Structures are given as C-alpha cells and as structure tokens.
C-alpha cells in the first residue's frame with residue numbers, strides 16, 4: 001500500500017525570516033543580549049543535536065528512550081489515541097516505540113510530527129510513512145509556540161512533547177504554552193511530556209559542555225543561521241561556548257561569550273551590534289524539574305497527571321497527563 005503523507009508548511013520561507021528577524025532584533029538590542037533556542041534548528045543544527053544525543057555525557061536522550069521502551073504499552077492503552085501529535089519532533093527517532101505500541105493497541109490512525117526545521121521534518125515524515133503504511137502521516141512545519149491551533153484534529157489525540165524541550169521555555173512562556181496547549185485539547189486527549197530532573201550540577205554541566213565540543217558547535221550554529229538568513233557577519237569562532245547551572249533557578253543556561261570586542265552587521269535588519277570583550281549572550285535555558293513543581297505547573301494549566309515514569313536513577317521523567 002502507498003504511504004499517505006501530507007506536509008503543511010506554516011513556516012514559509014517568508015514567515016521564517018520575519019520571525020527570525022523579529023527575535024534577532026529584540027534579542028540583540030536587549031541588555032543582556034539573548035536569542036531564543038528555536039533558531040538553533042536549521043538542518044545543520046538538527047544534525048548537531050542528533051550527535052549530542054549520542055554523546056556519553058548527554059544522558060537525557062538515553063534515559064527518555066529507556067523509559068519509553070518500558071512504558072509505551074501502558075501509555076498506548078491509557079491514552080487510546082487515534083492521532084499522535086509530536087511537538088518538536090526532529091528526527092522522530094524515539095517515536096518508533098510509541099507508534100508501535102499505539103498500532104498494537106489498535107487505535108492509531110495518524111501521526112503528526114511538528115517541527116521548525118522543514119528539512120529534518122520531511123525526512124522523518126517520509127521514513128515513518130514508509131515504515132507505517134497503515135497510518136496517515138501529517139507533517140506540520142510550524143512553531144509550536146505560535147501555531148498550536150492549527151494542529152490536526154483526527155479523533156482522540158495524544159500530544160507528545162519529548163526530549164525535555166519544555167525546559168527551553170522560561171517560566172512565564174512555559175505557563176502560557178501549557179495553558180494554550182490545554183486550550184486546544186478536548187476531553188479525553190492526553191499529553192506525554194518529557195522533562196529533565198534536578199540532579200548533581202556537575203553532571204548537568206557536563207551534559208551541556210561535552211568533551212568533544214559538539215554542544216559548543218551546536219551553540220555557535222545559531223550565529224551561522226543569522227549569517228545565512230539575515231546576511232549577518234558573525235564570526236562564530238570568535239565566541240566561546242559557556243554552559244552554567246543556576247542552582248537557584250534550577251536551570252542550565254547556555255551562552256556565547258565574545259572572545260574580544262566586536263562589531264557585527266545585520267544588513268537585513270539595518271542593524272549594527274557591538275559586543276564588549278567577554279560579553280555573554282544567552283542562547284538557551286534548559287530548566288530542570290522535580291515532581292512536585294512540574295505536577296503543579298501541569299495542574300495550574302488544567303492537566304491532571306495520570307502517570308509519572310522515571311528511570312531507576314531518577315534522572316529524567318516522562319509524564320502522562322490528561323485534560
């Protein structure tokens with residue numbers, strides 16, 4: 001049978017460049033400077049992230065995959081989902097075990113991966129469509145912070161938001177995102193959320209500052225994206241990778257630190273930006289959670305936690321919730 005594949009692009013090249021331009025202007029003229037992590041993910045950035053997930057120091061991906069392997073059958077039974085929507089799906093690597101369990105449960109009709117990176121998204125959608133010929137694959141190139149209302153509604157849904165990506169949202173946007181997501185769901189729909197947990201800061205820092213320098217390259221990639229998309233003239237190698245754990249706010253912060261004073265031009269924005277020697281620009285926060293805090297956040301957004309799965313070491317959590 002022919003796989004059914006449909007791609008919906010909410011992020012036409014124009015939309016993408018405008019959104020990037022808006023974020024770049026706001027972030028580069030702020031004090032301190034910052035850029036949102038979503039712009040790491042062009043094709044090269046998605047590839048670097050895949051390499052990160054294989055690093056010995058980067059435990060979250062392996063922990064989450066192990067949790068999913070153990071819990072997929074129960075998750076499939078409890079959710080009874082006809083459509084699996086996956087936000088920030090990337091390569092959809094860890095989704096296979098969920099799709100298999102939902103197919104075995106006999107409920108699954110469609111899979112809808114959602115990602116900002118069109119290249120990685122369409123490759124993943126094609127692969128899944130070929131491997132699961134009996135389900136519809138509806139790939140949506142979109143920004144999950146902006147286009148939640150446009151996700152497909154085909155029967156009962158399970159929305160998977162894995163990898164700990166929820167931690168890339170700061171507290172207020174996270175609360176807004178969870179509430180907006182809750183608002184698009186119907187009674188009976190579910191949320192499957194992956195979240196990294198608070199732990200020894202040394203292990204956290206190592207996971208975000210690996211010995212091979214892959215995370216450093218991933219961090220600098222956002223400057224290459226600005227160069228390519230906005231004609232900027234950043235010298236990525238003139239910025240040092242910084243990963244710090246904020247023990248009070250329970251989060252990793254990644255920054256790029258200017259090795260010397262620099263001026264950067266962004267012709268597409270008619271903007272010039274100066275960096276002082278040693279100036280740090282924040283490029284990512286990655287919040288770490290505990291059970292009480294995350295359950296409370298979900299509860300305030302209108303979700304009820306059904307299951308809390310962790311690995312034996314308690315490094316990572318996969319939470320099943322319903323509305």
Ligand code: AVJ
Pocket residue numbers: 049052060163164165166167168207208215218284285286
């Ligand atoms: C893609 C959200 C899972 O926050 O851990 C990995 C991205 N950044 N190393 C994370 C990332 C640096 C990552 N997630």
